[in-house]
Structure formats: C-alpha cells, structure tokens
Amino acid sequence: MPGGPGLLTIGEFARRCGLSVRALRLYDRIGLLRPAEVVPGTGYRRYSARQLYAGRLIALLRRLDMPLTEITAIVGTPGPDAAGRLAVYWTGVEQRLAAQRELADRLVRNLAAETPVADEPWDVSVRDVAEQRVLSELRYVTAPELGWIRDATARLTAQAGQCGGPVGPRFVVFHGDVNEDADGPVEVCVPVRSGTAGRVEPAHREAYIEVIKGHFEPPQILSVYDAVRRWVHDHGHTVVAPPREVYGHPTTPDAAAPGDLVCDVALPFR
Template identity: 45%
Template sequence: MTEDEPVTDELLTIGAFAARARLSAKALRLYDRLGLLAPAQVDEASGYRYYRPGQVERARLVALLRQLDMPLARIAEVVEAGGATGADVLAAYWADVEARVAGQRTLAEYLRGRLSGRSSEMYGKFVVETVQLPEQVVIAEKRHTLADELPAWIGASLGRLEGASRECGGVTAAPFVVYHSEVSMESDGPAESCVPVADEAAARAWAAEHGRARETQVRVEPAQRFAYTRITKAQVAHPQILAAFEAVEEWITSQGLEQAGPCREIYFADWDAAGPDDAVCDVAFPVR
C-alpha cells in the first residue's frame, strides 16, 4: 500500500485526503511541519501520514488563511478557536492589515511628492513660528523603541509620569516627547517622554525611590527658543507628521538659524477628547 491509496472509512492516506481537500500532498506536509494541521496518525514503520475526513474543513481553512499572509500563530489561533471567536480573531487581524496598508499608501503619496519635487507644496500648509520656553524641571522616562511600538509607549509612559507628578508638586506645562535619534522600523531612537513638574526636590526624591525600574530621570530643562508648527490629531499619524518635521527643518534653514538640540512633540490637548481636525501637538526644534 502506498501513501496515495485510501485506507479505511475512518482514515485516509495523504493522497486521498489531499484530493478530498483539493490541496497537494506537499501543502499538507508543510502544514504538518508548521504545526497547523497534524495527521491523525503516522505509521511508525513507513512514516505514512493518515488523516480523518473531518480534518478536510480545517485543511481548506488553513490554505485560505495563508493566502491572507496571516502569521502562522494567528492562523493557529483562528482554526483552534473556530466559529464566532475565530471570526473575531480574523476580523481583528484584517483591521490591522487595512490600517497598515492605509499608512503605507499615505507614505507612498508623501514619497511621491518628495521625489517629484513637490516638497515646497507639502511644506506650505504648515505655519512655522518661534517661542521662548522658560526653564523647567521635568521627570522623564527614556526608551529604545521601534515605530510600531511608539504610540502605545508614549501614551503609557506619559500616563505613568503624569501620575507621578502628583508627588512632585503637579504638572506645570504640556508634556512632550524628545527624539534623541530617529525612530522608525529600523532605528530605535531612543525617545524620551517628559512631564514638567513644580517641585524639583520632591521629583528627585520620588525618582530615587520609584524611578529605577523604568530608568526615570529628573533634570532641569534650560530656557530655550523653539521653532515649531502646530498640527492636528490627524496630522500626528505617520507619515503625515514627517512632513511637519521637515517643514520646520526647512524653515530653520531658510531663516539662517541652527538646530540646538533634538526635536520634540509637545502635547497640549486632551488626546482622547480631540477630534481629527483639532490641534493637539506642536512639532518643535530648539534653535539658536
């Protein structure tokens, strides 16, 4: 008997099962190797694989999910859950795919504008001004992070620091995030979340007691002049925000100024309450 011949009513050889599932034997061996569809039985002597007729639906489902470029772990989650729960897992995965594709589409349009020489047109929608910010004490949390983890980390870290500010005299100005180096899918910064507080001594005492776990630091930011542009919640999304940063950089050069430190995002509005067109953030560079 070969692997292609039917065995019994209860078990099918890989060839017979492949024909019933409308898949190749090669695909079934791959699914077995990936841990997505194990044979019901494997003959120890011959190594032949045997399947039950009830596994046909799972085999077809695995094949279709792989056409969505779904990661193996997510495929396993869908097929194991099945039913409405499996459908929910699939819906969540596809929502992530659509969000990623939408971001890539926007990035492609942005890059087309740069490559075709329309940079000045893109930058023209940003109004750049300067402001003198006073000296301020900040509690800060720094982390190396890639772009896909950045939004979640910003929200979590600023939340932690704002909670800590209650022991440091309270928040005195808008929180901000400093980018000490580029944050992308290849470069991990670091980025630094900062919250200005009123009481330096209390802040240093708090950091000494609680800050070591997350490398929380306290420092005094000197009074500085900043060039900045104000952007909406929709414009904060990547890659729209890249155009804002580049617009400020271009303006600094055009005014004969120099960058005097790393760039930052200053968040002055309630993010959750803001709508897409509401101003929420200043993209700023210290200048001299």
C-alpha cells in the first residue's frame, strides 16, 4: 500500500535504508527506531523521510557487529557525543581482537609443538616443604591478564636482591579459578631470608608433577592440575592450600624447548 503524504511504507523505507522489514519490526518493538505512524485498524507502519538517516546509520553500525543496546545509545545521542561513544566502543573492539589474535597465535604455536597429554599414568611425586618467608604480590587477573606474573616476578626479584637475594624457587599460587571470566586471585611469591619483609608460607607436604614446555600452556596444563587433584583425592588426603606452579628448573618457559622441564604443578595436602 502507498504511504500517506510524506510517509514511506515499511518496504520502501527498508529498501532505501538497507535494512530488512523483519529488522524494522524488531527495532520498533525495542524502541530503537519507531515508525512515524501506525495506521489504525491495519497496523501498517509508515516512516518519515527524515528517519532515513537514522535507519542508514543503524544499518552501518550493524555491519560493525555492534550490539543493539549500544546502537540504541548512539542513535539517541547528539552528534559529537555519539562520535565519542562510537570511538570508545571501537577501541574496545580492537583491544579484544588484539587479545584474541595473541591467543590464536599462541595456540597455533603450542599445537604445532604439542606433546601429547596422556591421561594415565602421571608421575606424581611427594615432597616436604619447610616454612619459608616470601615476598609476594597478589592481584585479581583473568586469563588474558596473566602476563602480569612476569612483571610481578621482576619486581619481587629486584626487591629480594636488596635483602640477600632469593633463597628458593619462586612460585605462583592460584587462590581461585583463572579463565576468561574468573580472576583468581593470583599470588606471585619469591622466597627470601628470614627476618626480612614479606609473609610466612607455612611448612607443608605437597604432591607435584613436573611439567615440560609442551604441557605448559592451556589446555594441556589443565590436565596436569586435574591429575594432581585426582591423586590427592584417590590417596585419601585432604587439600590444605591452593594449587601452585613452582619454578625450580633451570630453563624458563620462554626459552624452553617442547621437552624441557619448566615448572612443577603442586598441591599441598595432609
């Protein structure tokens, strides 16, 4: 049906905006782009030519895969403020894409050099760890932010150098789950001589598995954590402290070959 004076049918408006009729009906329901007129009795939607700009803007923003909630905010915001809001949104997109690109590159490298992870048997060992004083930093970080561990290690090692230097292998305690949504917290610890600053790490017995570079990155290392927890449970022990990675091997993860030992995944128990 033709529109009234100065008004466009939904089909004509959709064609000129580059949107679908179905999308326009959705945008009406959610308040993003309401028609200028709804014909009584028939429910036909009519749009003003002045709404073409908003319709075309919506079509372009959808090509950026922008959520409708964000599009609604931009369309309803005056020009300069809308531009600023769009710039902030796109900066966030680029940061997320950069993080995803880094993850994809790391997975490609890991899979290319992957050492197969066997479910059984795992070589689980047990050791007693004496009480020790440690310098530590604790922070809430998600998986994409774990690069903080490297920076914290450098700061703590430098601080330890002012009181005689580290006296044992550094270790990283995971006080909670760490993934895309969970943020630990994570604590980096460097042992130092007694009587200096820091906190006391209690003496304990721990089960541990030595980890090679080929098993160091997720998802492989998660299977190692599972194996240590399973060993503790199957042997009737009780976990007394969070799991940790102990870096007592001569090769660092960054410099290691796939078969080199890089750390121990350990779990304190009694």
